[in-house]
Amino acid sequence: MEISKKVAILGSHAVGKTSLISRFVEQKFPEKYLTTIGLKVDKKTVKLDKDVVDLVIWDIAGQDEIASIPHYYLNGCSGYIFVVDLTRPSTYENIQSQLLMLRGILRDAEVVIAANKVDLIESEEEQQEILHNISITPDFCTSAKTGEHVDDIFHKLAEKMISVHESR
């Protein structure tokens, strides 16, 4: 079955949401930081074992407060990727309350958590220490720059969405 799904990529500003999409869709890492204004929509097809999922990815401008995200952009999302920046504690300090708020808005949507910019962490010990301070364990530590685990976050989200779709 080939199925289309709307997914959103969310998180504070400058955590690397657009870069993760660029890496996933175009296999490119934009060296220059350009803030996303409003919204950008991209698409990529993910092939799973049995199904094919057309992910229509809504890259919504970063907001430090979930309440500030225009809710009309989130309508109809089947899943979302929540991105934090491993080098900036302010992006994951309130992760629990932020995800709780998102669950209230996106009741039936699946979520995958990405801890991005792992390439900037110098040692495994430092990485473990940072992860220990994040109250919810991220699904993957990613790097849009090197491509580490970038495809995995989208594949995992596609799998979760298909599994829910088939069980309904």
Place this chain on the structure above:
Amino acid sequence: MLANPTPAPHQLLEELRQLLLAEDREKRSELWQRLEELEAEVKKDEFQEKLEPYLEEQLSLLQKNFPELFGKHLGTAIKVQIRESQSEIIDALYPIIGKLIGKYLRAEIERISQQIDQRLQDPFSFSSLKLRVKALFTGVSYQELLLESTAQPKIEELFVIEAETGLPMGHFSLNNLSHPDMVAGMLTGIKHFVEHAFEKTNEELNTLEYEKYKILLHTFENFYIAAVVEGNLNAKFEQELRDTIFEFCQKHPIEKQKAITQITKEELSQQLQHHFEGFNYGDK
């Protein structure tokens, strides 16, 4: 009568010097002049050599900061120049602008002639026969009607888009648009943004304009239809298009889908194509 007095000894000595040294003195004066010239030259070279690195540095700084340093003054100077020497400016720009306009006109004429050729190549098509009958009854020549028909607005793209998700449920394209999902998503984002930005309830975005294209949006409860129209969209065409959209929705009721799959998309896209492919070129 007095005899000539004998010249004084110093006068005699001077005369003798003149006779013996005049040539030497002249040469010395020339040499002195040449020496002064050479001295000046040497000094100038040294000066230039010492100054050169500073000059180069200043020159590169000037090149780098030229827009900041002189941009404002240049802008003012250009404005004054344009205001005060309009005819000269026009004379200077005319060849460039003329070429651009010419290029645009050639492209447009080529496009129209291609459309006419296409119609002439198939003189027995339904649309050509219809134009001939119209020419017969109205008295307007077939050529004029043919030319008029090429200037008609036409649907380039047609989308049925799920209102909530912005996913395309079906799509009909004259140009094989490569990213219908992204276009449908962005259209939905813009639609939602505009409808919420002005905090008006029950107000809907109906039209978007982009150069020679107009995008007509027709909103239903769970979906909306977006038609991308090229050309001079007049009220008659718009009304006919909106009526045809209604007709389509009555004939093919579009219900809220559990999931948008390739199968549902293809089915709806085919229905759209059958219903709208004859809409363009006055075939309505």
